[in-house]
Amino acid sequence: xxxxxxxxxxxxxxxxxxxxxxxxxxxxxxxxxxxxxxxxxxxxxxxxxxxxxxxxxxxxxxxxxxxxxxxxxxxxxxxxxxxxxxxxxxxxxxxxxxx
Amino acid sequence: xxxxxxxxxxxxxxxxxxxxxxxxxxxxxxxxxxxxxxxxxxxxxxxxxxxxxxxxxxxxxxxxxxxxxxxxxxxxxxxxxxxxxxxxxxxxxxxxxxxxxxxxxxxxxxxxxxxxxxxxxxxxxxxxxxxxxxxxxxxxxxxxxxxxxxxxxxxxxxxxxxxxxxxxxxxxxxxxxxxxxxxxxxxxxxxxxxxxxxxxxxxxxxxxxxxxxxxxxxxxxxxxxxxxxxxxxx
Numbered sequence: 001x002x003x004x005x006x007x008x009x010x011x012x013x014x015x016x017x018x019x020x021x022x023x024x025x026x027x028x029x030x031x032x033x034x035x036x037x038x039x040x041x042x043x044x045x046x047x048x049x050x051x052x053x054x055x056x057x058x059x060x061x062x063x064x065x066x067x068x069x070x071x072x073x074x075x076x077x078x079x080x081x082x083x084x085x086x087x088x089x090x091x092x093x094x095x096x097x098x099x
Numbered sequence: 100x101x102x103x104x105x106x107x108x109x110x111x112x113x114x115x116x117x118x119x120x121x122x123x124x125x126x127x128x129x130x131x132x133x134x135x136x137x138x139x140x141x142x143x144x145x146x147x148x149x150x151x152x153x154x155x156x157x158x159x160x161x162x163x164x165x166x167x168x169x170x171x172x173x174x175x176x177x178x179x180x181x182x183x184x185x186x187x188x189x190x191x192x193x194x195x196x197x198x199x200x201x202x203x204x205x206x207x208x209x210x211x212x213x214x215x216x217x218x219x220x221x222x223x224x225x226x227x228x229x230x231x232x233x234x235x236x237x238x239x240x241x242x243x244x245x246x247x248x249x250x251x252x253x254x255x256x257x258x259x260x261x262x263x264x265x266x267x268x269x270x271x272x273x274x275x276x277x278x279x280x281x282x283x284x285x286x287x288x289x290x291x292x293x294x295x296x297x298x299x300x301x302x303x304x305x306x307x308x309x310x311x312x313x314x315x316x317x318x319x320x321x322x323x324x325x326x327x328x329x330x331x332x333x
Binding site: 001003005006007008009010011012013014016017018020021022023024025026028029030031032035036037038039040041042043044045046047048049050051052053054055056057060061062063066067070071074075077078079082083084085086087088089090091092093095096099 | 115116117119120123135136137138141144145148149151154158161162163165166168171172175176179180181182183184185186187188189190191193195199202203205206207209211212214215218219257258260261262263264265266267268269270271272273274275276277278279283284287288289290291292294295296299300308311312313315316317318319320321323324325327328329
């Protein structure tokens with residue numbers, strides 16, 4: 001991998017990612033008044049995360065059955081112990097065992 | 100009023116599970132980077148200045164095949180466009196008079212998990228809390244990339260494959276408690292999952308996964324907002 005090319009690529013892609021994150025935080029200070037928009041933004045993390053999980057989670061380990069078992073384990077565990085790290089570790093172990 | 104502010108220490112505590120989760124995901128990223136011929140310092144730099152899982156993975160692949168700059172910009176923009184919505188949402192929870200430099204620092208660390216943890220706080224977000232929350236994820240993301248690049252041979256194939264589920268398990272741990280206490284959130288979660296699967300598997304739809312996430316996530320949230328608008332004070 002050519003060093004100059006790699007460096008330019010890394011810097012450009014990082015700048016794009018940063019600008020996407022920074023522009024709304026830097027420029028929008030006013031509180032939104034629209035009840036619809038506020039509600040939409042409230043539900044957004046749940047909607048986006050759910051769309052990111054499904055269906056990608058089933059193909060992420062290269063073994064659909066093991067991934068499904070890991071997903072089921074994570075959902076069940078989150079119901080009673082919603083601790084991010086605990087759920088992540090147990091899900092990985094569940095996939096390992098199922099593979 | 101000071102006592103009700105979220106502290107730096109509280110942020111670090113909330114960021115610990117995110118940082119450790121990132122560690123496992125970025126080890127896989129580092130292993131991939133090494134296998135594509137990316138030097139350790141390049142992968143470490145990339146991870147340090149841009150915390151974006153899917154974006155980094157696609158970026159490294161594009162660099163490996165000699166992709167053009169326009170291609171890189173478009174790919175990263177589409178994959179990461181959702182952060183624009185997350186930042187727009189997060190800025191609603193920051194004090195209106197927060198100085199620009201603090202806002203610019205917070206924006207750097209607004210990843211999916213940081214955003215999800217920050218936006219589900221009931222108290223107003225403070226600058227120290229956000230810095231504490233971001234600290235360990237940055238260290239975990241960069242450190243994991245370095246570990247993966249340097250020590251990739253120590254990880255067996257099945258462990259690497261299994262570790263890929265860690266990030267999704269974290270997403271699940273974030274959305275399940277919300278969906279459990281609110282039927283509206285449960286509806287949004289199920290709708291988004293269904294739409295995302297539909298758009299992925301329908302043969303006549305040809306959309307990148309970045310677009311699918313945005314369309315499914317926004318459409319499901321809009322339905323939630325129409326059917327279950329939040330109270331003015333919430």
